[in-house]
Amino acid sequence: MSILVVGSVAFDTVTTPFGQATEVLGGSATYFAAAASFFTDVRMVAVVGKDFPEEHLDFLRKRNVDLRGLQRAPGKTFRWVGEYGFDLNEARTLDTQLNVFADFAPAIPEEYRDSEVVFLANIDPDLQREVLSQVRRPALIAADTMNYWIKGKPDSLRQTLAMVDMLVINEAETRQLAGEPNLVHAAQKVRALGPRAVVIKRGEYGALLFNEGGWFSAPALPLEAIRDPTGAGDTFAGGFVGSLASSMNFADAAVRKAIILGSVMASFNVEAFSLDRLRTLTVEEIEARYRVFKRLAQFEDL
Amino acid sequence: MSILVVGSVAFDTVTTPFGQATEVLGGSATYFAAAASFFTDVRMVAVVGKDFPEEHLDFLRKRNVDLRGLQRAPGKTFRWVGEYGFDLNEARTLDTQLNVFADFAPAIPEEYRDSEVVFLANIDPDLQREVLSQVRRPALIAADTMNYWIKGKPDSLRQTLAMVDMLVINEAETRQLAGEPNLVHAAQKVRALGPRAVVIKRGEYGALLFNEGGWFSAPALPLEAIRDPTGAGDTFAGGFVGSLASSMNFADAAVRKAIILGSVMASFNVEAFSLDRLRTLTVEEIEARYRVFKRLAQFEDL
Numbered sequence: 001m002s003i004l005v006v007g008s009v010a011f012d013t014v015t016t017p018f019g020q021a022t023e024v025l026g027g028s029a030t031y032f033a034a035a036a037s038f039f040t041d042v043r044m045v046a047v048v049g050k051d052f053p054e055e056h057l058d059f060l061r062k063r064n065v066d067l068r069g070l071q072r073a074p075g076k077t078f079r080w081v082g083e084y085g086f087d088l089n090e091a092r093t094l095d096t097q098l099n100v101f102a103d104f105a106p107a108i109p110e111e112y113r114d115s116e117v118v119f120l121a122n123i124d125p126d127l128q129r130e131v132l133s134q135v136r137r138p139a140l141i142a143a144d145t146m147n148y149w150i151k152g153k154p155d156s157l158r159q160t161l162a163m164v165d166m167l168v169i170n171e172a173e174t175r176q177l178a179g180e181p182n183l184v185h186a187a188q189k190v191r192a193l194g195p196r197a198v199v200i201k202r203g204e205y206g207a208l209l210f211n212e213g214g215w216f217s218a219p220a221l222p223l224e225a226i227r228d229p230t231g232a233g234d235t236f237a238g239g240f241v242g243s244l245a246s247s248m249n250f251a252d253a254a255v256r257k258a259i260i261l262g263s264v265m266a267s268f269n270v271e272a273f274s275l276d277r278l279r280t281l282t283v284e285e286i287e288a289r290y291r292v293f294k295r296l297a298q299f300e301d302l
Numbered sequence: 303m304s305i306l307v308v309g310s311v312a313f314d315t316v317t318t319p320f321g322q323a324t325e326v327l328g329g330s331a332t333y334f335a336a337a338a339s340f341f342t343d344v345r346m347v348a349v350v351g352k353d354f355p356e357e358h359l360d361f362l363r364k365r366n367v368d369l370r371g372l373q374r375a376p377g378k379t380f381r382w383v384g385e386y387g388f389d390l391n392e393a394r395t396l397d398t399q400l401n402v403f404a405d406f407a408p409a410i411p412e413e414y415r416d417s418e419v420v421f422l423a424n425i426d427p428d429l430q431r432e433v434l435s436q437v438r439r440p441a442l443i444a445a446d447t448m449n450y451w452i453k454g455k456p457d458s459l460r461q462t463l464a465m466v467d468m469l470v471i472n473e474a475e476t477r478q479l480a481g482e483p484n485l486v487h488a489a490q491k492v493r494a495l496g497p498r499a500v501v502i503k504r505g506e507y508g509a510l511l512f513n514e515g516g517w518f519s520a521p522a523l524p525l526e527a528i529r530d531p532t533g534a535g536d537t538f539a540g541g542f543v544g545s546l547a548s549s550m551n552f553a554d555a556a557v558r559k560a561i562i563l564g565s566v567m568a569s570f571n572v573e574a575f576s577l578d579r580l581r582t583l584t585v586e587e588i589e590a591r592y593r594v595f596k597r598l599a600q601f602e603d604l
Contacts, residue, residue, distance in 0.1 A: 294601070300555055
């Protein structure tokens with residue numbers, strides 16, 4: 001089934017210990033859509049400025065991303081400038097220019113309203129609910145959020161979470177959202193807010209799933225050649241939700257498989273700046289890396 | 303086969319967010335021996351002072367630990383005082399009194415010299431080699447070390463590592479020992495120093511194995527009821543080496559299984575202060591928790 005994703009499209013300027021990239025393609029919706037496009041059709045709602053070049057749109061179109069929901073507004077595209085030290089788990093934001101994103105009001109095209117799967121990338125929880133009010137009856141609503149909204153709009157975020165089936169969130173933010181240092185208790189509290197599944201991203205330590213079936217610990221591939229972690233969380237979500245949308249099977253075993261596919265997509269994405277690794281990625285490479293993850297986590301019964 | 307362990311026996315005074323314990327049984331050799339004793343016979347070489355009570359010896363004897371190598375020296379037993387914040391991965395040492403441990407010279411009893419498996423707990427690398435010079439031809443030598451020796455006695459540590467088959471070490475120390483921030487490259491460098499297997503302890507993130515068979519990522523159980531992380535690394539090593547010594551199978555599949563058993567033992571140990579959880583632990587509980595780990599990490603082929 002098609003996925004509707006609503007989020008940001010951006011120009012990123014990123015410095016890591018392994019190099020620099022200036023005004024390259026970025027944004028949560030972009031990373032998500034490119035990753036999910038390996039599994040199913042993606043419909044994108046976002047906004048870009050007049051400065052956004054056709055080549056980036058061509059890349060997304062070639063990946064079969066439906067861009068009828070992409071608005072082009074007067075002004076400049078959203079820009080983010082950040083850097084990473086050797087601890088690649090945490091970005092330091094040097095500059096954010098919201099530009100056309102400041103007035104973004106997601107308008108869902110009529111032909112997107114029947115979307116069966118919706119991914120609300122990390123945007124204002126008010127806007128996340130505005131999206132949901134414009135779609136009919138999705139079978140699966142997944143969402144991301146961040147510390148900025150947890151602190152700044154807690155009530156609005158709670159209203160959104162009450163409507164969300166699966167929340168993809170990082171570890172520190174899980175604790176912050178729950179106000180609880182123990183991760184098990186924190187995940188339980190977050191599930192009580194609405195999401196039946198909480199997927200906790202732990203960067204180089206993998207991911208944890210808390211759902212009605214219990215817990216699942218997904219390994220991260222130890223990476224020899226990490227160059228830029230930007231977009232890892234969004235490509236993870238793209239692989240995860242993309243896999244679920246392609247099977248429309250939300251049972252525990254399918255959710256576990258989807259988490260590994262999310263991890264696979266993130267593991268590729270960090271090998272190069274921007275989305276460059278996804279430009280050359282093949283389904284065969286994805287399948288081969290899934291087998292590497294399987295072997296990585298394999299152990300026998302006692 | 304029997305394991306010879308050489309390390310510390312201590313009185314620990316520990317404060318965590320969940321309580322406090324004063325002058326309770328601790329020490330690397332103690333934790334290791336108690337955990338390994340669930341899998342095989344253990345022979346302990348360590349030193350205690352005149353103040354060491356018979357009840358602690360009785361506990362170890364009841365767990366079938368051979369104490370003929372335990373020296374009782376004039377003076378006081380080694381004491382450690384530490385505390386943990388909500389980040390339970392890192393202890394803050396408030397006080398260390400080496401006492402009789404300051405002059406510890408491991409003397410291996412004649413009847414221990416044929417030990418097939420040796421575990422060198424985290425002590426001075428000079429002493430670690432002194433132990434090895436007193437044993438005949440162990441089939442497996444495993445060791446632990448720490449930042450104190452990496453920084454303070456790098457040359458001696460390298461000499462020891464050249465004689466070690468399997469090194470159990472934490473993540474930050476792996477990077478420090480190799481002088482390399484990338485964990486994959488760091489593990490390769492450490493393997494080049496001698497150990498054919500490097501087992502990296504990551505606390506609440508599990509463990510990673512780097513060996514000739516490739517990589518293995520062991521999950522950690524998300525813990526609802528962690529009370530005191532003291533001794534987690536040593537009980538991990540006890541379960542790990544204990545399992546290997548009981549099968550004397552050092553093939554990749556057996557090493558993976560041993561790492562999970564180490565993780566199981568550590569997951570129990572942190573549920574209570576000191577070694578208290580190990581006092582009541584049963585083989586049935588260990589086997590049941592192994593199955594929980596299996597289920598935690600389980601995912602299907604694509």
